Amino acid sequence: MRILLAEDEPAIAASIVAAFERAGYATEIAADGEAAWFRGDTEEFDLIVLDLGLPKIDGLTVLKRWRAAGRQTPVLILTARGAWPERVEGIDAGADDYLPKPFQIEELLARVRALIRRAAGHGSPVLESGVISVDTRHMRVALNGAEIQVSPLEYRLITYLLHHKQRVVPVSELIDHLYGNDDARGANALEALVTRLRRKLGAETIQTRRGFGYFIDG
Amino acid sequence: MRILLAEDEPAIAASIVAAFERAGYATEIAADGEAAWFRGDTEEFDLIVLDLGLPKIDGLTVLKRWRAAGRQTPVLILTARGAWPERVEGIDAGADDYLPKPFQIEELLARVRALIRRAAGHGSPVLESGVISVDTRHMRVALNGAEIQVSPLEYRLITYLLHHKQRVVPVSELIDHLYGNDDARGANALEALVTRLRRKLGAETIQTRRGFGYFIDG
DNA sequence: CGGCACTCGTCAGCAATTTGTCAGTGAATG
DNA sequence: CATTCACTGACAAATTGCTGACGAGTGCCG
Numbered sequence: 148m149r150i151l152l153a154e155d156e157p158a159i160a161a162s163i164v165a166a167f168e169r170a171g172y173a174t175e176i177a178a179d180g181e182a183a184w185f186r187g188d189t190e191e192f193d194l195i196v197l198d199l200g201l202p203k204i205d206g207l208t209v210l211k212r213w214r215a216a217g218r219q220t221p222v223l224i225l226t227a228r229g230a231w232p233e234r235v236e237g238i239d240a241g242a243d244d245y246l247p248k249p250f251q252i253e254e255l256l257a258r259v260r261a262l263i264r265r266a267a268g269h270g271s272p273v274l275e276s277g278v279i280s281v282d283t284r285h286m287r288v289a290l291n292g293a294e295i296q297v298s299p300l301e302y303r304l305i306t307y308l309l310h311h312k313q314r315v316v317p318v319s320e321l322i323d324h325l326y327g328n329d330d331a332r333g334a335n336a337l338e339a340l341v342t343r344l345r346r347k348l349g350a351e352t353i354q355t356r357r358g359f360g361y362f363i364d365g
Numbered sequence: 366m367r368i369l370l371a372e373d374e375p376a377i378a379a380s381i382v383a384a385f386e387r388a389g390y391a392t393e394i395a396a397d398g399e400a401a402w403f404r405g406d407t408e409e410f411d412l413i414v415l416d417l418g419l420p421k422i423d424g425l426t427v428l429k430r431w432r433a434a435g436r437q438t439p440v441l442i443l444t445a446r447g448a449w450p451e452r453v454e455g456i457d458a459g460a461d462d463y464l465p466k467p468f469q470i471e472e473l474l475a476r477v478r479a480l481i482r483r484a485a486g487h488g489s490p491v492l493e494s495g496v497i498s499v500d501t502r503h504m505r506v507a508l509n510g511a512e513i514q515v516s517p518l519e520y521r522l523i524t525y526l527l528h529h530k531q532r533v534v535p536v537s538e539l540i541d542h543l544y545g546n547d548d549a550r551g552a553n554a555l556e557a558l559v560t561r562l563r564r565k566l567g568a569e570t571i572q573t574r575r576g577f578g579y580f581i582d583g
Numbered sequence: 584c585g586g587c588a589c590t591c592g593t594c595a596g597c598a599a600t601t602t603g604t605c606a607g608t609g610a611a612t613g
Numbered sequence: 614c615a616t617t618c619a620c621t622g623a624c625a626a627a628t629t630g631c632t633g634a635c636g637a638g639t640g641c642c643g
Contacts, residue, residue, distance in 0.1 A: 185462075188462075189462050189475075189476045189480070190475050190476065191475065191478070313503060313505075314502065314503040314504070315503055315504040315505060317504075319388060319471075319474060319478075320478075322471070323471070323475060356504070356514070357516070357517075358516060358517035359504050359517065359520075360504075362503075
């Protein structure tokens, strides 16, 4: 999963990024409203976390522009405590959720999970397919009911494929969502990752469509 | 997908072309502003990537001429880093996105994908005709409801024909679309491709109009 | 501090698939 | 009936994906 965090305060941004990475999301930062607007408009994210008090362009304006341009990406806005009018405006502008500052990082994570899951059209925080199931709340993976250990990157891969199950996910998209596109890594890294994950999950769970990408069947 | 790349620096052009081809886009190069203008004005592309610093005619001028002539093709401009006024001018002139140089090729690809998706962003993602259906979002092809596997080139061919179903698509247009017309490949390559695809889809699905081209009936 | 385990990217060789080419066959057209 | 255009099977080249091995980096523990 790939998240855009629009937050100008470096300390806050850093701590959120750390939490997101730990939770298995590739996170990118936009430090002002202008950068946020452009990136949200031109790149693909699974979720955008938007602070309303941004330099250059106000967060609310950014959000309105995205929606006006038809962008559907779920947006969670961060507001100052008690800034009621702002919240209402945010919801009206098309935000999917909001969280008043200051907040517990855990709460942010919970809302993020909920939004991602809602966007993917799942009701439950548990992703399943055939013999494997992933509990996104506890970050646990089970094969035939028994828990197995996967590495952080493997976890990202399997959750992304499960969120998009039955869809052939292009290799380039996977690389985006696993690493974030700041990162120029060889496509072979992904292949190696797939091989390792297959050893743990069984060879049939992740299928290849040569020339297209990978997918997990329902 | 067919992309026009207007870039005069051979080394940069080559690396971009390589990346585009890898991503499955047929790519054509225009090495100066004049060629870019002419081709963009007379041929059909799904996207144009335009460097602003072109010989003969400046990229911005080219863009303005296209827009003045009513051409809607999405345009992504490449600017020198920090060239702020240029960017603003570019946006005002009708560019759909810009990317400052130097950039990571991955980032360019991400933006290209976003633009193409946005341009295509309407209509059902499922193409159908008779016994075959193609789910473009999942990138899967089904015959009588059962999935069949097709190669990347076969996939491009079948989707193109389905997008234009009931119309006889000239061979030259198909070759353009599949290979890009720089590429001098025997017309026989297409015939061989059609034969292979027919073996998978059934002989009647793709019909021939001798001397003209191929088509799929509603 | 040193060693051990683990993760993960890179490399290289192998295997499988895709795709272009060629040549011969077949079918339509006038 | 001759000619042109399209089809197809066989082959070879190119491409793409898989995997084992290696090693750099990191964190943990005694």
